[in-house]
Amino acid sequence: MKPEPAISASEVHKSYGSIKAVNGISFEVLKGEVYSFLGPNGAGKTTTVEMLEGIRKPDSGAITVFDEEPWVSASKLRNRVGIMPQDFRFIERITPKEAIRYYCTLFGVPDKSGQLLDLVELTEVEDVYFQNLSGGQKQKVGICLALVNDPELVFLDEPTTGLDPKARRKIWELIRKLKKEGRTVILTTHYLEEAQMLADRVAIMDHGKIIIEGSPSDIIKKMGKGRKLVLQYSDSLYAYLKEELKLDCSRSGESINVSVHSNQDVLRVLEFADRNNIELTSFSLNEDTLEDIFVDLISEQEESQ
Amino acid sequence: MKLKNIIADLKVYSRNYMRSTTAIFFVFIFPLILMLLFGSIFSGSSSSAVPLYVQNMDSSGNMSNTFINTLNSTHFVDITMIPDNVNIQTYISQHSITAALVIPANFTSSYLQGKQVNLIYYNNPAVSTSSVAQQAISVTVQLFNSHFAQKNQTIALVSASVTTHAANYIDFLIPGLIGLVILTSPMFSMTYIVSSYKKDKIFRQLSLTPLTKSEWFLSKFIWYLIISALSAIMIITVGVLLFHSSLSLSLYMIPFLVVGVFMFTSLGVLAGSISRSEESASVIGNIITFPMMFLSGTFFPIAIMPGWLQSVAHVLPLYYIIDGLNSVTIYSNYRSALLDLVVSIAVAAVIFALTVLKFSWKEQ
Ligand SMILES: Nc1ncnc2c1ncn2[C@@H]1O[C@H](COP(=O)(O)OP(=O)(O)OP(=O)(O)O)[C@@H](O)[C@H]1O
Ligand SMILES: [Mg+2]
Numbered sequence: 001m002k003p004e005p006a007i008s009a010s011e012v013h014k015s016y017g018s019i020k021a022v023n024g025i026s027f028e029v030l031k032g033e034v035y036s037f038l039g040p041n042g043a044g045k046t047t048t049v050e051m052l053e054g055i056r057k058p059d060s061g062a063i064t065v066f067d068e069e070p071w072v073s074a075s076k077l078r079n080r081v082g083i084m085p086q087d088f089r090f091i092e093r094i095t096p097k098e099a100i101r102y103y104c105t106l107f108g109v110p111d112k113s114g115q116l117l118d119l120v121e122l123t124e125v126e127d128v129y130f131q132n133l134s135g136g137q138k139q140k141v142g143i144c145l146a147l148v149n150d151p152e153l154v155f156l157d158e159p160t161t162g163l164d165p166k167a168r169r170k171i172w173e174l175i176r177k178l179k180k181e182g183r184t185v186i187l188t189t190h191y192l193e194e195a196q197m198l199a200d201r202v203a204i205m206d207h208g209k210i211i212i213e214g215s216p217s218d219i220i221k222k223m224g225k226g227r228k229l230v231l232q233y234s235d236s237l238y239a240y241l242k243e244e245l246k247l248d249c250s251r252s253g254e255s256i257n258v259s260v261h262s263n264q265d266v267l268r269v270l271e272f273a274d275r276n277n278i279e280l281t282s283f284s285l286n287e288d289t290l291e292d293i294f295v296d297l298i299s300e301q302e303e304s305q
Numbered sequence: 306m307k308l309k310n311i312i313a314d315l316k317v318y319s320r321n322y323m324r325s326t327t328a329i330f331f332v333f334i335f336p337l338i339l340m341l342l343f344g345s346i347f348s349g350s351s352s353s354a355v356p357l358y359v360q361n362m363d364s365s366g367n368m369s370n371t372f373i374n375t376l377n378s379t380h381f382v383d384i385t386m387i388p389d390n391v392n393i394q395t396y397i398s399q400h401s402i403t404a405a406l407v408i409p410a411n412f413t414s415s416y417l418q419g420k421q422v423n424l425i426y427y428n429n430p431a432v433s434t435s436s437v438a439q440q441a442i443s444v445t446v447q448l449f450n451s452h453f454a455q456k457n458q459t460i461a462l463v464s465a466s467v468t469t470h471a472a473n474y475i476d477f478l479i480p481g482l483i484g485l486v487i488l489t490s491p492m493f494s495m496t497y498i499v500s501s502y503k504k505d506k507i508f509r510q511l512s513l514t515p516l517t518k519s520e521w522f523l524s525k526f527i528w529y530l531i532i533s534a535l536s537a538i539m540i541i542t543v544g545v546l547l548f549h550s551s552l553s554l555s556l557y558m559i560p561f562l563v564v565g566v567f568m569f570t571s572l573g574v575l576a577g578s579i580s581r582s583e584e585s586a587s588v589i590g591n592i593i594t595f596p597m598m599f600l601s602g603t604f605f606p607i608a609i610m611p612g613w614l615q616s617v618a619h620v621l622p623l624y625y626i627i628d629g630l631n632s633v634t635i636y637s638n639y640r641s642a643l644l645d646l647v648v649s650i651a652v653a654a655v656i657f658a659l660t661v662l663k664f665s666w667k668e669q
Contacts, residue, residue, distance in 0.1 A: 055509055056668065074512070083513050089505035093324040094317055105313035106514045129324070145510075 003030045006153055006184040007052055012061030014047050014208075021047040023208030024061070029201075031152075034175060034185040036195040038290075039205035040298055045188045046086050048205070049157055052186065053083050065153065079107070082151030086158050086188070088142030090130045096141045097126040103148040116144040121170060136163045143171070154178055157188045172198060192291035204294060206301050216290050223297070224288035229258045229266060231283045240272050255282065306523070310516050314524040322494070322528065332490045332536050336482045337543060343604055344475050344548050357382040357438045358397075358405040362389050366413025372449060373408075381441035397427055401636035404428045404438040416449070423463045475548040479540055480630035481603040483558075486536045487565035488601075488623050491529040492573045492594050498525075499577025499664070500586030508666040518666055522574065529566045537562065557633040560646055565626040568653035572622075575660040597623040602631070622652045 007029040014022040022044045029035040037045040050056035051063060054070030054077060063069060068076055090099055100113040117123045120140040125133060130141065143159055156175070160168045168191075175198050178185050189195055195202050196216040203213040212219055231237070233254050241249045241258055245268060249258040260266055266285065273280050322328050359376075363369040377384050387396055387405065397405055405427040415422035426442060428435035439462075446462050502508045511521065537558075544550040576593060580586035600614060601607070601623035607615050618624045629645030632638040 053513075055512065075515075078513060078515060081513075085506065085510070087506070088510075089507060090510065091317065091321050091507060093321045098317060098320065102313055102317045103514060106310055106516050108309075108515070 003032060005029060006031045006033070007035075007063070007065050007186075009048075009052070009063045010061060012048070012051060012063060013059045014044075014051060014056065015059055020208050022051070022058075025203075025205070025208070025210050026061075027203055027210060027213060029184060029186065031184055032179070032182050033200045034179050034187060034198050036187045036189060036199035036202040037205060038189065038192065038195055038202055038294060043205040044208040045205055046157055047208075049155055049186060049188060050085075053081065053155055055083075079149055080152045082146035082149060082154045084139075084142040084146040084154075084156050084159055086161075088139055088145075090138070090141060090145075092131040093129045095127050095129060096122050096133070096137075096144065099130065099141060100144050100148060103145050107149040109149065112148065113144075116147060119147075119174060120144055121167070136167055139163065140167070143174070151183065153184045153186070155186045158190065159187070160189060160191060160194060168194075192289065192294050196290040202290070204297060206298055211297055211301060219293060220288055220290060223293045225259055226287070227260050228286050228288070229260050229269065229284070230255055230286065231258075231269070232256070232281055234278055236276060237269075237272065237278060241269070245269075260285070306517070306520060307515075310520045311524045311527070314516060314521055315528055318524055319528055322532075328490075328494060331493060332486060332532050333539060335489075336486055336536060336540050339485070339604070340478060340482055340540065340543060340548075343478055344544075354380060354383040355435075355437045356385065356402075356404065357441070358385050358387050358400075358402050359408065360387040360389060360391075360393055360396075360405065361408045362410040363408055363412040364389055368413040368416050369408045372412070372445065375448060376441060376445045379441045379444060382438050393427065398636075398638055399641055401632070401638050401641070402427075404435040406438075406442060421461060423461050425463050475544055475550045476552045476635050477602075477606050477631065478604065479544045479550055479552050480634050481605075481627055482540050483533075483537045483562075483630060484565065484601065484623055484627035485598060485603050486533050486540070487562060487626060488569050488597055489594060490532055490536070491525070491566060491570040492576075492590060495525065495570055495573025496576045496580070496586045496590035497583070499574050500580055500583045503577070504583055509668070512666040518664065522570070522664075525574075526567055526570045529570050530563065533562060533566050552634045553637065555633045555637075557639065557642060558630055561626050561629045561633075561649065564646065564649045564653050565623075568622055568626075568649065568656055571653065571657045571660040574664050575656060578660070578663040578665070597621045600624075602627045606631075622649065622656075625649045625652070 005028045008027075010026040012022055012025050013020070025044075025048065037048060039045050047056065051058045052065060052070060054065070054072075054074035057071045063071075065077055066080060070077060094102070096117060097113045100116055101111055104111050104113070113126070114123075117126050120143055122137060122140050122144070125137055128137075130138065133141065139159065139162065143156070146154060146156070159175075160171050163171065172194065175185055175187065179198075187195070187199060199216060201213065201215050202219065203210045204219075205211065212223065214222070233251055233256050238249070238251060238256055241247050241256065245265060247258050247260065247265060249256055251257075258265075258269075270280075272278075357376075359373060361369050361373065373384065376382060387393070393405065393407055396402070407425040407427070409422060409424070412422055412424075424442070424446070426439060428439060442462060541550075541552070541554065544552065572593065573590070576589045577586050580589050596617075600610070600618050601621045602618065603623070607618045607624065610618065625645040625648045629642045629649065632642035632645060
């Protein structure tokens with residue numbers, strides 16, 4: 001049985017004056033999925049997400065969230081959706097605890113400030129005015145408020161930008177927890193490894209268009225250049241790789257990059273080194289990451305412009 | 306509209322408000338400073354000529370005009386003429402007059418024929434200035450009676466009392482300062498709040514909760530009502546204790562407080578809504594607020610201003626609030642107060658309608 005879509009969008013356009021922020025995108029997000037929007041600054045991610053949230057009106061195209069049109073039925077969706085906007089700001093002289101309690105009352109749920117503050121490790125600063133919180137702490141308050149109403153669908157627009165490494169891991173844990181609980185998560189991020197790790201599917205956007213969509217592993221399989229061996233440079237090794245094995249290789253500084261096709265290729269390199277008493281001090285085998293593909297894709301786009 | 310939401314928002318807003326020292330300063334400290342300042346400068350200084358209103362029913366008679374000229378030459382009174390076609394009692398109460406003299410139509414003919422004629426002097430005996438006027442009139446009457454060397458007193462002065470009493474400067478200042486608080490406390494913060502909430506997308510944030518725009522607005526209105534009422538109580542208390550104001554407290558002050566706070570909370574939201582940035586909001590807010598602060602009879606009765614400035618005052622909404630407060634606290638003139646209230650409600654309704662039109666939580 002195919003899971004139902006939580007969100008579907010088709011041919012959505014949005015311009016700000018002459019800027020085409022979103023230029024005809026279509027996609028579907030299934031219930032229970034973690035779906036991630038990636039793309040350079042100004043690609044249109046936030047604009048897309050805001051249209052899904054019902055806080056921005058699309059110029060044209062159709063969007064449905066839980067079978068409702070978000071711009072029209074924002075109030076109906078309010079109790080099922082949680083939103084953490086990019087650049088979250090709140091009332092200056094209100095503490096995280098008060099903010100969460102306020103939201104709890106508005107949504108008519110029991111006070112869960114303790115639990116939520118704990119979840120994002122804000123308990124220490126629960127009584128500090130919002131204006132005096134650090135950037136990362138402010139963002140965490142935004143995440144807490146997005147979760148007050150126990151939403152089925154959570155929008156997180158760059159939740160980890162500006163967080164310290166430990167705090168980022170905490171948020172990853174949280175996103176995994178949300179997924180485990182069966183919630184749908186829309187995650188916008190600039191950290192490709194984060195998307196690769198957390199997202200079921202990603203959409204890479206550029207200039208208002210989705211240039212590729214799919215699961216990270218599918219994208220890597222489809223767009224990646226296979227496995228790559230990086231080892232330290234030596235003349236004989238380089239000649240062997242190029243002349244004998246006829247592998248695609250290149251020298252960059254003191255190392256050689258080789259695209260390998262099979263484990264055999266790797267073994268032969270090791271054997272050659274062994275036979276010729278070449279002491280290998282660096283040797284690493286990598287697959288293209290989502291980030292490599294992202295960078296390639298975006299620079300290709302730029303060239304074709 | 307949910308009471309629970311309004312209370313939750315009121316709680317958050319009032320906390321945020323009370324934690325700002327500037328807000329507290331403008332509502333509680335600033336009016337006190339102004340009162341101490343203006344109160345000490347102007348209290349007790351009364352001009353030498355006291356106001357006297359004269360209605361001459363005998364305007365074609367030369368004796369009545371001579372009488373008025375003589376009265377004027379005593380320099381004890383500052384005469385203002387009342388048209389001869391109005392009802393004197395209504396006029397007195399409408400204009401909050403404490404001393405008025407009526408010269409009857411037969412004044413010249415009776416006087417020349419030596420027949421007794423009565424001048425009616427409407428005054429409030431409790432008011433010190435009215436006895437000054439009375440003395441000036443008596444002196445003039447004696448002069449006229451002796452001048453013609455009649456045996457009997459031709460002109461008699463008949464007194465009639467009126468309830469209006471003359472106000473001290475402080476009595477004007479108190480309603481003025483209350484009006485100032487009604488104006489500035491919502492205006493300054495609402496223009497700022499609305500423009501900064503817009504910039505920080507806090508309205509958008511709130512629009513994602515079940516809180517509605519009207520609940521939010523109502524909570525702000527209630528808050529400024531509370532704040533302004535407290536400030537008014539403080540102003541009155543200090544005025545009475547420190548400056549011995551004889552202002553009569555009246556429950557009829559409440560409608561002006563309510564309508565005024567509503568009007569300026571709306572106007573503040575409107576000013577914040579139509580401005581594109583925090584900076585322009587503060588400029589727009591100041592352009593609206595400052596002229597009203599000084600020209601609406603806040604620190605001085607507008608009667609002392611030149612005529613053209615008085616006309617300006619009449620188009621400022623705060624003028625009607627302050628005039629209404631003056632009418633109920635100083636003159637007990639409820640007819641004029643009612644008119645002020647009606648005007649204020651109408652202005653508030655128009656401002657509120659514009660606010661509803663322009664105040665939006667959503668961007669397109
Ligand atoms: N309110 C707005 N008014 C005018 N232009 C806007 C507005 N919001 C966004 N834009 C423009 O639309 C384009 C897309 O912006 P958007 O915020 O959607 O990008 P993004 O992918 O979220 O970027 P980032 O990674 O930097 O957050 C940009 O060129 C931006 O300048
Ligand atoms: Mg963005």
